[in-house]
Amino acid sequence: MAREVTHEERGPAVLDESDMGDDDLIYVCRCGLSDTKPLCDGSHNATADEDEGVVYKYENDDSEGERREVDEIVYADE
């Protein structure tokens, strides 16, 4: 499983202790669907039933948006 996500930011995010959860850890989103990037907001739960070997696109990169399968991502140097 994988998903295509559009990123619009052009620079890094700076994290500090205010980004820590109640357990004093910082959870960084790696699924690409969080509404509070770069922090995880639990949106990754929508990916739990994605199939291996399939690339998905969520409408508006929203975990509640319609999910569809997309063609495999092909990189220019492959």
Ligand code: FES
């Ligand atoms: S890893 Fe992306 S929302 Fe949790």
